[in-house]
Amino acid sequence: MKRIIYILLLCLTALTVKAGQDIPVRLGIIGLTHSHVGGVLNDKNKPYVIAGIVEPNKQLAERMSKRFGFSMDIVYPTMQELYDKQHPEAVACFNATYYHQDVVRFFAPKKVHIMVEKPLATSSEQAREMADLAARYQIHLLTNYETTWYGSHEEAAQLIRNGEIGDIRKAIFRDGHTGPVERNTHPEMIPWIKDPVLNGGGAVMDFGCYGANLMTWLMGNQKPVSVVSAFQTIKPDQYEEVEDQATVILTYPKAQCIIEASWNWPINMKTSEIYGKSGYIQIPDKETLLIRTGEKSPVRQLNPAARPAPYDNPYSYFCAVVKGKAQEDPQSTLENNLIVMEILDAARESAKTGKIIYLK
Structure with missing residues (x-):
């Protein structure tokens, strides 16, 4: 009887682990002002759910909501509100390059992984601070280039x-x-x-x-x-x-x-x-x-x-890295x-x- 119970527990554990592996990444979107944001909003086979979007420009958010079909209920004016209400595991930046630094300053101490659109920053000074924060808080900080996936x-x-x-x-x-x-x-x-x-x-x-x-x-x-x-x-x-x-x-x-x-x-x-x-x-x-x-x-x-999956799509790749299923x-x-x-x-x-x- 004990052996049967042990086997059942092992099976239950295996199922739980598998289910955990299949749970999609809760991804936050920071900004809607970059044209590349369409790639993540229009992704049909995504291993993530969009937990929330930070965009202070309400008119822009409403226009993008109609175009891509997301609810305005998940749009927040600040990173703090997104984090307090949705607790994303990772965020992808689609704002002006200068503000990448602000995203890292906010999310790195919260252990939230980050991917920015190229380039990493507007200067080496910004980039070094961002890298220091990523190292201190042990997060992934990745830069997405279209040509990486060629x-x-x-x-x-x-x-x-x-x-x-x-x-x-x-x-x-x-x-x-x-x-x-x-x-x-x-x-x-x-x-x-x-x-x-x-x-x-x-x-x-x-x-x-x-x-x-x-x-x-x-x-x-x-x-x-x-x-x-x-x-x-x-x-x-x-x-x-x-x-x-x-x-x-x-x-x-x-x-x-x-x-x-x-x-x-x-x-x-x-x-x-x-x-x-x-x-x-x-x-x-x-x-x-x-x-x-x-x-x-x-x-x-x-x-x-x-390139083979997940290296054929920047957002699938980012989620795989966050889940420990792929290397940077x-x-x-x-x-x-x-x-x-x-x-x-x-x-x-x-x-x-x-x-x-x-x-x-």
């Missing part, structure tokens, strides 16, 4: 690790589009995306961060020795206080990286070119990769599969993104002074 980038990295093109000598990253005003981006995003304080700059912050993130990842979190840049404002009638075009050159002991960020591309642009000692890889989009392994070898086109992706980590912020700081300083900036 199968083509993951395949390219594996080919480079396997020595298919030799050591990296030069990389070129081109990112951007025709401009947030020209594209009629989410109307509440336009005022802050072109604000030198709230966004930290213009095109270099919006799109230069992609190349800095990818190069830092491919170089194993090695910092560049120096950074030099040139900024332009080609459309001052639209972007009065920030650059709409930026070219940034990173120099490493045996490699260079050119980052071309622009709100002046004729089309949406996210392309990468990586040149090694013996070959090269070109990545025109998330599903295509062109590789040539030597001067006499032909160009081969590969069409890598999408190297491109999302603080180690990588603190270096990204140093690069962006140096790029702005170089554009301002006309000097080469040497990193410590």
